[in-house]
Amino acid sequence: xxxxxxxxxxxxxxxxxxxxxxxxxxxxxxxxxxxxxxxxxxxxxxxxxxxxxxxxxxxxxxxxxxxxxxxxxxxxxxxxxxxxxxxxxxxxxxxxxxxxxxxxxxxxxxxxxxxxxxxxxxxxxxxxxxxxxxxxxxxxxxxxxxxxxxxxxxxxxxxxxxxxxxxxxxxxxxxxxxxxxxxx
Amino acid sequence: xxxxxxxxxxxxxxxxxxxxxxxxxxxxxxxxxxxxxxxxxxxxxxxxxxxxxxxxxxxxxxxxxxxxxxxxxxxxxxxxxxxxxxxxxxxxxxxxxxxxxxxxxxxxxxxxxxxxxxxxxxxxxxxxxxxxxxxxxxxxxxxxxxxxxxxxxxxxxxxxxxxxxxxxxxxxxxxxxxxxxxxxxxxxxxxxxxxxxxxxxxxxxxxxxxxxxxxxxxxxxxxxxxxxxxxxxxxxxxxxxxxxxxxxxxxxxxxxxxxxxxxxx
Numbered sequence: 544x545x546x547x548x549x550x551x552x553x554x555x556x557x558x559x560x561x562x563x564x565x566x567x568x569x570x571x572x573x574x575x576x577x578x579x580x581x582x583x584x585x586x587x588x589x590x591x592x593x594x595x596x597x598x599x600x601x602x603x604x605x606x607x608x609x610x611x612x613x614x615x616x617x618x619x620x621x622x623x624x625x626x627x628x629x630x631x632x633x634x635x636x637x638x639x640x641x642x643x644x645x646x647x648x649x650x651x652x653x654x655x656x657x658x659x660x661x662x663x664x665x666x667x668x669x670x671x672x673x674x675x676x677x678x679x680x681x682x683x684x685x686x687x688x689x690x691x692x693x694x695x696x697x698x699x700x701x702x703x704x705x706x707x708x709x710x711x712x713x714x715x716x717x718x719x720x721x722x723x724x725x726x727x
Numbered sequence: 728x729x730x731x732x733x734x735x736x737x738x739x740x741x742x743x744x745x746x747x748x749x750x751x752x753x754x755x756x757x758x759x760x761x762x763x764x765x766x767x768x769x770x771x772x773x774x775x776x777x778x779x780x781x782x783x784x785x786x787x788x789x790x791x792x793x794x795x796x797x798x799x800x801x802x803x804x805x806x807x808x809x810x811x812x813x814x815x816x817x818x819x820x821x822x823x824x825x826x827x828x829x830x831x832x833x834x835x836x837x838x839x840x841x842x843x844x845x846x847x848x849x850x851x852x853x854x855x856x857x858x859x860x861x862x863x864x865x866x867x868x869x870x871x872x873x874x875x876x877x878x879x880x881x882x883x884x885x886x887x888x889x890x891x892x893x894x895x896x897x898x899x900x901x902x903x904x905x906x907x908x909x910x911x912x913x914x915x916x917x918x919x920x921x922x923x924x925x926x927x928x929x930x931x932x933x934x935x936x937x938x939x940x941x942x943x944x945x946x947x948x949x950x951x952x953x954x955x956x957x958x959x960x961x962x963x964x965x966x967x968x969x970x971x972x973x974x975x976x977x978x979x980x981x982x983x984x985x986x987x988x989x990x991x992x
Contacts, residue, residue: 558761562768564847565855566776576847594735601742609761611848614751614881615897622754626749631743664849671850676778687849 550595552710553587555604558585568664573683575690580607581659584630588637589647589655600634601627611667625670633659648680657696665687755866755882762859762884773843789964825873835951837871837986838862843887846847852895852915852979854878858987859886863885867949869988875955875976876900876942877985892979893956894921901943902956904934904971910943913956913973921979923957928969934962940973951988 560579567577584603588596615621633655640651664687672678684712749757773908840856858864859885869876870890878892891898894915902913902925911927938959944952957973964970 558765559768561847562765562772565769565844566772567847571844576849578847594739597739598735601739601746605746606761607748609754609758610846611851612754612758612882613851613891613897614755617749617751619754620897622747623749625742627746635761667848667850681951689847716753 546592546595549590550599553583553590553599554602556583556587557603561606561610570690570694573686573690575687577692577694577698578660578663579698580610581663582656582695582702584633585637585652585655585659585699586702588634589641589652593638596634596638597631600630604630607663620674621667621670625666629663629666633662649700652703653696653699656699657692660670660695661688661692663690758882759884762882762887762889766859766887769843770857773841773857778843790911822866834992835871835986835988836992838864838989840870840888840985840987842982842985846889851867851897852878852892852921852980853881854890854892856888856890856985856987857886859884859888861885861990862987863934864888864987867906869950869954870985871954871988872977872985873983874978875957876950877977877982879949880987890985893923893975894979900950900956901945901948902940903943904928904932904959905939905941907932907934908990909934909969911968913940921975922960923973925959925973926968926970928962928971930964930967930969932962932969932971934959934969934971936960939976940971951991 557580560583564577564579567579569576580603584600587603588597591599592694604623607630608621608623608626637651637655640655641647643720644651668688731894768830838858840858840862843855843857846853846855856870864880864883866880866883868880871878876893878895878898880888880889881891882889892915893900893913896915898915900913901910903910904925909932913923913925916922916924928934936959940953940956940959942950942952942956946951955976957975960970960972960974962969
């Protein structure tokens, strides 16, 4: 029951994160944008047991994929395959990290959020280069990947402690003896 | 592993494969559904954002008034404040008259819309506006300001739409150069400066900085003819064609109000 409540709260946070990140202003000079979805995704994956976290990853992929979907002349530029594979792989890796640290830790969440943002933006860029041609690795591109990743690193602890303090169900989950995850 | 976990993993695998096999039509329908979910948050968030912005402005005004209070008589201060208020109203009035005037002058049927925000995607140039299918908007409608072309609608929900800007590489527009017979295809670049690239021009085209570029309005296309796109910044000949870099006519970095072209008058 507690897991179901957790899942619903986290799933509801996904569209909120998408709406909020659109409202946040860009960061000069290269108009880098803050990404909130990877931060919420990392928190969800670390807070949930393995199977629900995989479903949560699928929900995140759906939201992210649809938020960035571009259909031009009936052709989809980037479908849902890339985000689905990406978030499922990250969910498994973060579950393993959570297992290694014997539970949810804010450091794992912070660095995980930064790495997910970094690989998400880098992956999108590579996918676009494959689709549109060319591989223009310029300072602009690097900054547009680095700044959101750094922003995720800084925002992750804020979200972590805010959710822990505002939503008691997250604290209760951490007090469970062991999560049914990767153990033998 | 429990049976329920195995069943869940099977369900997950089925959902994963199903998501990966979705076609463009279904994805667009799902995207509209997601916009429907996101729209109340976006609309209320945008309202809160503008309230916070105006609160900041009010605080500055109060501060300035406080300084004035130290310097002038109370009656004088009251008159100044009243005068300031009237000036603000006059500015608003002038702005709205300009907007209304453009709408009336235009030969298109226009739906005015407010820009809610730029999308957070790093590699796409899109914005969200507060009008949707309930206002007669559908995908692939041109979006303009009184200065020029902004882009076209893509995903549309009942009261929220996504607009891909002309600075996006995906938004290609047939364009013609003022005072010449040159025509080409205009598209955005990945450069954050927000310039446009006009390609497929003649190698011998002698374009000068400042020359205006307009939409060409090809048959069966989305964009009507004669909408300002930008002005030429530079021109250079390539191996097979000529390429010009354009500065967009509309200020795409600080869009607040736009019009969606829903048809001709």
